[in-house]
Amino acid sequence: MSLIVQKYGGTSVGNVDRIKNVASRVAKTKAEGNDVVVVVSAMSGETDKLIGLANQISERPDEREMDMLLSTGERVTIALLAMALNEMGVPAVSFTGRQSGIITDSAHTRARIKSIDGGRISQAVKAGKVVIVAGFQGITEDSNVTTLGRGGSDLTAVAVAAALKADFCDIYTDVDGVYTTDPNIVQKARKLDKISYDEMLEMASLGAKVLQTRSVEFAKKYDVPVRVLSSFHDVPGTLVTKEDSSMEKVVVSGVAYDKNQAKITVADVPDKPGVAAKLFNTISGSKIIVDMIIQNIGRDGITDISFTVPKSDLKTILPVIKSAAKEIGAADVVVNEDISKVSIIGVGMRSHSGVAAKMFNALAADGVNIMMISTSEIKVSCVIEQKYTELAVRALHDAFGLDKA
């Protein structure tokens, strides 16, 4: 008998019939002798519908109120799923983020979990109930409702699993596991049996939308075994777990891409100490994730600084950057939304050389120009013109032989 946390996304609970299907799956897991805690998202489309309403009222709605609004989506789903289980004779109870003891900071619309008191969940589980937890939401210490940002339900699931010391955190999605790359682009993409936290982290942060980044970080920190599974087909998924020696033998595990980045260039920046620091201090105050920072070699006492940010944050960050640019005496701020980032990922890179060169060669062979490069221990990313994305992904998947196990 295990304690299993299951998470179902918006598509899996997209209508009443699907909610009933989820209930059956939960009931089956319970009938097999497991304790089950379920985390659910809002029904697909609901969050966007609510955002639409808010945007009809304000271009930049008050963020505390946005959280009040968006948190309703998950509450609808937890109630309906609990009803469905009770209707099947499986005792179930729904808990909001607050009732689940999820305390966050007060960064509305992108709050971070500070602590979870799993007491109330544990108590209900011990009483034989399936507990349904609202994903994506928490509460501040002074009792305001917060949300965890897009994909936050994954984080809720992993955090609840960590707090309860669950045996598995099963993330049910509309794909049946983690693939070497997007199967919509590369037909020969192959499902991975397992992947390390670090690789998954790079995959997630680079736009493979299977798992939300912070949830993987959380899983890594608390060593929560996460399984990515299909909510529609009963097939083995992918286990996200600690790195082991078998993983290191594979140089590249996957190819990821991200079309949702924009490149911002702050042009003609005075090339002297402290200028970049001033710029990024200002930006970091806005809590927006900046990636791939590159500073050109200075000429004539001036230089350019480029970096990428999520496109969705452009509206928020551009005024900040423009005022910061003015302050540091830069000439111009140029935005390019027509880019994408392609990346190769693998823990094996640590012990293999020449990986980046092989990547650049593969791209060059297909005539893809590289605009920016960044590397970490286990990944190499290139920013390219967006129209080349699919071509580049296929070239890299081939070059590193990812179709073969």
Next chain:
Amino acid sequence: MSLIVQKYGGTSVGNVDRIKNVASRVAKTKAEGNDVVVVVSAMSGETDKLIGLANQISERPDEREMDMLLSTGERVTIALLAMALNEMGVPAVSFTGRQSGIITDSAHTRARIKSIDGGRISQAVKAGKVVIVAGFQGITEDSNVTTLGRGGSDLTAVAVAAALKADFCDIYTDVDGVYTTDPNIVQKARKLDKISYDEMLEMASLGAKVLQTRSVEFAKKYDVPVRVLSSFHDVPGTLVTKEDSSMEKVVVSGVAYDKNQAKITVADVPDKPGVAAKLFNTISGSKIIVDMIIQNIGRDGITDISFTVPKSDLKTILPVIKSAAKEIGAADVVVNEDISKVSIIGVGMRSHSGVAAKMFNALAADGVNIMMISTSEIKVSCVIEQKYTELAVRALHDAFGLDKA
């Protein structure tokens, strides 16, 4: 400068434009130098939509989960209204039932308010903010979400007004006040300038849907001056207040009707002490409101007991009544849904005689048969065949000269 609690129902916040209109009205009241606390319902249609979802899952959904589900409707509206006010430069903050300190008993879907701690609202008001409170909902002492039943937002408004000792509780509706009867039936129906709590209570409980019954009881208990106003037209409404001497001069203030009652007859009940008590003890355990109880004169040691209940409660109460009927040795339970209740109401009845006779005469003159009669100090009600409802209401409005001030 006054402290005013304003309540807007589902129609008044039925879409984004209407929410903006409400925001303008609130902003105007605030700009006139008043402190404003706003209570809102769910957008019209939303609650029914949620109930529809629940009913697709279960014929009798778990009531705790039903409350979790339904409480989301008001949360959407409070967030949107707070956004709209903030967008207009009027600082506003939304509070859920819990955040407003509304503690209820645990009778899910029809909870009663036990206490309100208005501290958090007061604090925000003192900080210059408009506070938007989610109507219809509260929280139990052990932290489960509850709802107050249909029309519960009126109750929230009055209860908040009482807790804050507000100068007025303004209930904005889609009518512009309390009328002598339903203007859709009687063209000559006249708007009342003021009405006593007791009269309003009878009007509300008898099916005049302007104010929810419990909210009027609450207003009476805590002496909250309630104004019924139109959310669409800027015209004087009706003040619901303490009885005064001018009110007593009017014998009948209004004619009410209610088509949503059903008549239940428990037939051939043994005519001995304690039997009726046993029956109604069982029913009262279900917390359903039973009205107009009539017991026939017994013959041959048996009798019939008839009473009315809201049609919407039939499904819940029938099994209870049937089992209770069996227990007390009754022969049969007969339901008649084809009835309606017409009533005349007025505090002046206390000091005038012959009112009931005048009512029966007026009905008889138009050939309306009376099936049941019940009276209180300030009202006389008759159950009649439903098809005669409009005829009866018009006859009574005429007979008591209600078109004349």
